[in-house]
Amino acid sequence: MLEFLETMQLLSARPVVESREAALRARIASFEAKFSRKPHLAVVLVGDDPPSVIYTTKKAQDAQRLGLAHSTHRFAATSSVQEVRAKIDLLNADPSVDGILIQRPLPAHFKERDLVRWVDPKKDVDAFHPELLGSLLLGFPSLISCTPLGVIHLLEHYKIPIAGRVACVVGRSAIVGKPMAILLQSRDATVIQAHSKTKDLPSVTRQADLLIVAVGKRALIRAEHVKPGAVVVDVGIHRDAAGKLSGDVDFESVSNVAGALTPVPGGVGPMTILTLLENTVFAAESSSR
Numbered sequence: 657m658l659e660f661l662e663t664m665q666l667l668s669a670r671p672v673v674e675s676r677e678a679a680l681r682a683r684i685a686s687f688e689a690k691f692s693r694k695p696h697l698a699v700v701l702v703g704d705d706p707p708s709v710i711y712t713t714k715k716a717q718d719a720q721r722l723g724l725a726h727s728t729h730r731f732a733a734t735s736s737v738q739e740v741r742a743k744i745d746l747l748n749a750d751p752s753v754d755g756i757l758i759q760r761p762l763p764a765h766f767k768e769r770d771l772v773r774w775v776d777p778k779k780d781v782d783a784f785h786p787e788l789l790g791s792l793l794l795g796f797p798s799l800i801s802c803t804p805l806g807v808i809h810l811l812e813h814y815k816i817p818i819a820g821r822v823a824c825v826v827g828r829s830a831i832v833g834k835p836m837a838i839l840l841q842s843r844d845a846t847v848i849q850a851h852s853k854t855k856d857l858p859s860v861t862r863q864a865d866l867l868i869v870a871v872g873k874r875a876l877i878r879a880e881h882v883k884p885g886a887v888v889v890d891v892g893i894h895r896d897a898a899g900k901l902s903g904d905v906d907f908e909s910v911s912n913v914a915g916a917l918t919p920v921p922g923g924v925g926p927m928t929i930l931t932l933l934e935n936t937v938f939a940a941e942s943s944s945r
């Protein structure tokens with residue numbers, strides 16, 4: 657185990673989070689000094705899906721720890737679409753609320769196609785609104801999806817070059833894969849987007865200097881998928897029966913080939929939560945200008 661750590665760089669979120677949190681605390685303090693209130697993150701939770709309850713609690717704790725105002729608005733799983741929508745409308749109209757997050761997944765009677773338009777794009781800290789994806793595509797400054805932006809901040813912290821390199825993003829979801837590819841392309845990478853219909857995945861991913869994996873399949877990416885020395889970012893999160901977390905990348909085999917690799921846990925996950933809080937502060941600063 658220790659042998660590969662001598663050659664492979666472990667891209668831990670810890671030092672990135674420490675340094676970015678210090679900067680974020682300073683922004684929050686300066687916002688509060690100027691506007692006599694703290695930036696406020698509101699989270700809407702429908703139902704009692706256990707992981708969602710855990711994630712929502714963690715977001716509340718982190719927000720409060722960093723000095724943000726926070727509120728959680730809980731609804732029973734049987735709540736009507738109209739009832740939850742009415743709360744979002746109130747939060748959209750409330751000038752003391754800067755960021756709004758609807759915790760996914762929601763019960764089946766809520767349709768994602770409708771939900772993505774509910775939160776005002778100025779307050780949509782998850783950046784799922786179609787207008788925000790459009791802004792990202794066009795390169796306009798706006799809120800950007802937390803996980804892909806967190807990955808970029810992680811790469812920047814470790815001074816991993818992006819421009820001119822071949823990047824492969826495995827996965828094309830609207831919340832991770834697609835915005836990830838756009839962000840890499842806007843930083844001058846040559847981007848390959850792979851997905852479930854990609855033929856001969858190992859020969860595609862082996863072209864990449866930078867391999868970002870967001871598929872939701874435990875240990876899908878093994879040594880044979882990785883170009884020697886490549887930087888590999890594992891977005892996937894899986895919890896086994898014993899509660900142990902692992903990713904979409906087979907850490908053991910890939911660590912023998914990759915030049916750098918993110919751990920699970922302790923890699924992309926903490927970057928995503930931090931970016932959510934950074935997005936809340938960005939939203940507060942932008943609306944108060």
Ligand SMILES: NC(=O)c1ccc[n+]([C@@H]2O[C@H](COP(=O)([O-])OP(=O)(O)OC[C@H]3O[C@@H](n4cnc5c(N)ncnc54)[C@H](OP(=O)(O)O)[C@@H]3O)[C@@H](O)[C@H]2O)c1
Nearest residue numbers: 803827828829832851852870871872891892893924925928
């Ligand atoms: N660390 C974090 O903070 C964080 C944040 C968000 C998500 N996640 C995790 O990241 C993973 C992906 O999330 P997501 O929301 O993007 O998932 P998703 O919406 O299910 O999308 C999965 C993507 O992977 C592709 N895919 C599935 N099987 C594949 C295969 N065998 N080969 C190549 N591509 C394949 C799918 O292709 P098609 O489009 O062809 O179906 C799809 O584009 C999950 O484990 C999730 O829990 C982690």
